[in-house]
Amino acid sequence: MSLRRAAIVSPIRTPVGKFLGSLSPVSAGELAAVIMRALIGRSGVDPDRIDDIVFAQAYGNGEAPCVARWSALAAGLPISIPGYQLDRRCGSGLQAVIDAAMMVQTGAADVVVAGGVESMSNVEYYSTDLRKGARAGSVTMHDRLIRGRIMSQPAARCGVISGMIETAENLARDYDITRAQCDAYAAASHQRATAAWANGVFADEIVPVPVPQKPGDPLMFSHDEGYRPDATAESLATLRPLEGGVVTAGNASQQNDAAAACLVVAEDKLAELRLEPIAWFHSWAAAGCEPSRMGIGPVPAVERLFARSGLGWSDIDLIELNEAFASQVLAVLKGWGWSATDERHALLNVNGSGISLGHPIGATGGRILANLTRELKRRGGRFGLETMCIGGGQGIAAIFEAA
Numbered sequence: 001m002s003l004r005r006a007a008i009v010s011p012i013r014t015p016v017g018k019f020l021g022s023l024s025p026v027s028a029g030e031l032a033a034v035i036m037r038a039l040i041g042r043s044g045v046d047p048d049r050i051d052d053i054v055f056a057q058a059y060g061n062g063e064a065p066c067v068a069r070w071s072a073l074a075a076g077l078p079i080s081i082p083g084y085q086l087d088r089r090c091g092s093g094l095q096a097v098i099d100a101a102m103m104v105q106t107g108a109a110d111v112v113v114a115g116g117v118e119s120m121s122n123v124e125y126y127s128t129d130l131r132k133g134a135r136a137g138s139v140t141m142h143d144r145l146i147r148g149r150i151m152s153q154p155a156a157r158c159g160v161i162s163g164m165i166e167t168a169e170n171l172a173r174d175y176d177i178t179r180a181q182c183d184a185y186a187a188a189s190h191q192r193a194t195a196a197w198a199n200g201v202f203a204d205e206i207v208p209v210p211v212p213q214k215p216g217d218p219l220m221f222s223h224d225e226g227y228r229p230d231a232t233a234e235s236l237a238t239l240r241p242l243e244g245g246v247v248t249a250g251n252a253s254q255q256n257d258a259a260a261a262c263l264v265v266a267e268d269k270l271a272e273l274r275l276e277p278i279a280w281f282h283s284w285a286a287a288g289c290e291p292s293r294m295g296i297g298p299v300p301a302v303e304r305l306f307a308r309s310g311l312g313w314s315d316i317d318l319i320e321l322n323e324a325f326a327s328q329v330l331a332v333l334k335g336w337g338w339s340a341t342d343e344r345h346a347l348l349n350v351n352g353s354g355i356s357l358g359h360p361i362g363a364t365g366g367r368i369l370a371n372l373t374r375e376l377k378r379r380g381g382r383f384g385l386e387t388m389c390i391g392g393g394q395g396i397a398a399i400f401e402a403a
Helices: 028-043 067-074 089-105 144-150 164-174 179-198 267-273 291-296 298-309 326-335 343-347 361-379
Strands: 006-013 052-056 083-086 111-119 209-211 219-221 256-266 279-288 316-321 383-390 394-402
Touching: 006 028, 006 089, 006 267, 006 361, 028 067, 028 111, 028 209, 028 256, 052 067, 052 089, 052 361, 067 083, 067 111, 083 089, 089 111, 089 256, 089 279, 089 361, 089 383, 089 394, 111 361, 164 291, 164 326, 179 326, 256 267, 256 361, 279 298, 291 298, 291 326, 291 383, 298 326, 298 383, 298 394, 316 343, 316 361, 361 383, 361 394
Parallel strands: 052 083, 052 111, 316 383
Antiparallel strands: 006 256, 006 279, 111 256, 209 219, 279 394, 383 394
C-alpha cells in the first residue's frame, strides 16, 4: 500500500495569554472549543466529513477529561466524531499533527482535526494523600505545574532534578554560554515578535477569544500579551537570575494560555471537499536525551530526521526552534555546529518564539505551525523545520513542505 500525502489546511491559533492574564477566565476545554469552531468556519469543511480529532494537552485534568472529545462536544460538532488526547510534554502539539498525518497517510482517516490547548492559569493543585482518607496530620497539596517539571523523570534512575531551570543551567555550563549571550538572544526574540505584530504578520492566523466579564458582554482577546516591545539586552540584564546562574524570567519562556488547530486532509480528498492546503506534512522524528540536559533534544531529533528523510540543512528554508530558555537555544545551535556568524541565523525564529510569544505547552506546536507555514509562503520557501526540546529528556522535529 502506498502512502497518501497529508495536507495541512487552515492552521490557526488564539492569541497567547500571560499566566493569570486575559485568558485566565477561560478554561482549557472552553478554549479548545473556541479554536475548533473557528477551524470549521475558516476552512469551510463539512463537519460530517471529519473522521477524528487529535488534541494535545500537557496539563490535563478531570474538569475536561479527554479534551479532544469534551471540547468537540462543547463546540457543537457532530456526536459521531471521536477524539483522543495525547501528551508528549512540550512536543505534544506537534505530535498531534504528526499522529493525524500518519492516520491520513495510512488510510485510517481522510480528515482529522489536530491541535492542542493549554490553560496554565487554570492548572489545579492536587493531593495524593486523601484517596484512602487522612486519619490525622497534615495533607500536602501539589502545584501540578511545578510538580510536573520535578517528576518528569524517575528519581530512582535519573536523580532529583529540581525543574527545567536546572536543565537549562546545565546546558549553559556544558556549552560555555554566558548570561550576556542569553539576554542578547532574548531581546532579539522580543524585537522580532514586536516587529511581526507591527507588520501584521500574525493577522491571518489569529482567532480572537471572547472572554467572559462580570458584569457585561464578553471582551474579545485578540493580541499576544507576553512580548515586550521595550526589551533590550541592557534592560534584561537588570533581572536577577532565578537560581544563581544565567536563567532569568526575561530569558526563559513564559507560562501561558492558548489553543491552536488545523485540518490534516488526504491529498485525494482536497478537491472534493474544496479545501486548499497551505503545506504538506513531509517527515518527522523524535529522540531521547539525558533528562538533566533535556534542552539538547532537538540535536539528536534533527539528526535522526535528516537521516530518515534524506534532507539536510541546505534544503531547509525556515527554522522554528521553540525557545524554552535562551541558554537552551544557544546550546542547540552549538550542538548543530552553527557558528556565531552562520547565515542560517537569518532563518531562525524570524517572528519570535517561546521567550517572546510564550509557551502554552500543548498549543505550542500548533502555534508554531500556523506561523511557519504562512511565513514559508511569504518567503517563497519550500521546506520548513519545526523542532523543540521536551521535559523528561526528549526532542522532536518535523519537516513541512509549502503547497
